[in-house]
Amino acid sequence: MVNPPNPAIDAAPAPASDALPAFLRACRGIAGGPEDRVPVWFMRQAGRSLPEYREIRGAGSILEAIAVPELSAEITLQPVRRYGVDAAILYSDIVVPAAAIGFGVDVAPGIGPVVERPFASAADLARLRPLEPDVDTAYVLETVRILARELTVPLIGFAGAPFTVASYLIEGRPSRTYTRTKALMHGDPTLWHALMERLAEMAIASLRSQILNGAAAIQLFDSWAGALAPPDYEHFVLPHSRRVFEAIADLDVPRIHFGVGTGELLGLMAAAGADVVGVDWRVPLDVARTRVPAGTALQGNLDPVLCLAPWEVTEAAVRDVLRRNAGHPGHIFNLGHGVMPETDPSVLERVVELVHREGRCDGSVAPEVAAS
């Protein structure tokens, strides 16, 4: 005899975790079923490593390309099509807002952000008027809207964290030592905090506008925060990054917090209000897990240079990341920093395929991973 239909079971909606795309599920640390997969995307997945990018990118500054919504949307979509990654990240740059309000920032090929007149004194605060995203970066929002229509995976919006943007504005170009930045921080804390407040407001305005136009998650890039000793991070940086995270909490999208060389800061970066903390390759994922609260998801953390190695080396390193995560549901596979321009896209294709095949988010570990 066949059991009669049970409406309470048959008509029940799928649990929320099944409805959520893998990327958003992992950001929330929600355990997926055995069929569910470890999501993967790559920082700088859109860009110079892709031939289709080099074909359409044109010769101008990256800021010029970002100002053309159809072009930026296409560049954002390219790696999603090619790799089958679980998230797209908006093709843009963390200095876009500062450039858009006329601070005089450009991105020099092969160098990075360069500033014509670096931030040096209180008078320079007047050069940092509030960002009006609808007016100043309307093209970014148009790109976001196009992508929200066309993408089949979540779109990650982003902004530079106040410290990292400040470091560019103060140093005038990429730095190894952040001498001027730290000198201002310690030498004139009042001016420092005033600058950080403006940059926090800028990040908030930018992130809110991206979310309201369709971004399903955001990443706050504090790429160079790892240059700081933990007490300095805690005192001079954390309050401002916390302000950014708090000011977008009502929009209820996952918030990722990323920096390089931040092994000693992972707990503080979670405490700033992140749902997900990005980890570079220097800290094994099992060690990183001990430095953040239990509810925090982790993103990472393959050394990008390992994508230039022979495949068996890359493969073993991918499995090592999966093994150290030990099937924890709060894991988004990524590199520990951006894709190197020299990377062969076919390697990233294989990485995605491997993570999807062998990654587990139900507390188990695939036999191939366990044996690695």
Add this chain to the structure above:
Amino acid sequence: MVNPPNPAIDAAPAPASDALPAFLRACRGIAGGPEDRVPVWFMRQAGRSLPEYREIRGAGSILEAIAVPELSAEITLQPVRRYGVDAAILYSDIVVPAAAIGFGVDVAPGIGPVVERPFASAADLARLRPLEPDVDTAYVLETVRILARELTVPLIGFAGAPFTVASYLIEGRPSRTYTRTKALMHGDPTLWHALMERLAEMAIASLRSQILNGAAAIQLFDSWAGALAPPDYEHFVLPHSRRVFEAIADLDVPRIHFGVGTGELLGLMAAAGADVVGVDWRVPLDVARTRVPAGTALQGNLDPVLCLAPWEVTEAAVRDVLRRNAGHPGHIFNLGHGVMPETDPSVLERVVELVHREGRCDGSVAPEVAAS
């Protein structure tokens, strides 16, 4: 009634710890009495921050200056006279041995080591003949001998660790990503290990010759090892650095092992055979202490940029380092990396004075430090 003299006490030689200079005592982790002081020296204490250095240094390459023993000895002595530091470090450069055997390395002002024809294939091994210190770097040994006669504090000799020297030889210039270095490491492990073996032998020959001519301690600079994930460090680097430390163990001088951004590697760097592990400013000293075996001394770890801050900021940061060390006898105060060229020497004078006044190595903490 006065007690009769007690020859067993009065004639006893002072305990070894009192006879040892403070720097050597701390390297050995031997507790000093309450009068004993926390030793302090600064990486790159001899150099551009000193007006007396700029006065005598001349215009040529640093390698030319190093080749003149009287000049190098004088440059080494300058900071000892001015600051009253507890150790001198030989004025030299980690690429001196490679340059001396004709690999074609120079040190470009404002850039660092540059290599005319970078190391790229097995054929380049032939360009790395064994170092004969008595012949190839006789001028270094003459400098060491002059210093051994003139110094009143221990002289620290040094060498570049195989990995860091390899990174210069392979990249051809300072790098942020070490792409070629890691590509060779993973892509051709046989060649990698052959290169590392030669560079280990080079470091051994150089260090032994410095010790035999009068260096009282040595530091192995693996400045850029922090670019590596711990498993890569353990597999590709540690065995070669261990070989270096083992090959000088019979000479029984303290061995310091230093790198930047090595928070996750501190335990491995101790395991390589170091008596002292250098710590940059990213890892608080109390945290660093938990990552090395109990018998290991620590060196560090003030952020060098803090020496450019107002004195009350520098002072508080120095006290924070002392407080986190909590009076442990195995502590040599230093910066977390080299002195910045912009540093005002009078600040370093005050740091030395402060460390000597308030530093404790008997397990106690000075009231000013405790209150900070």
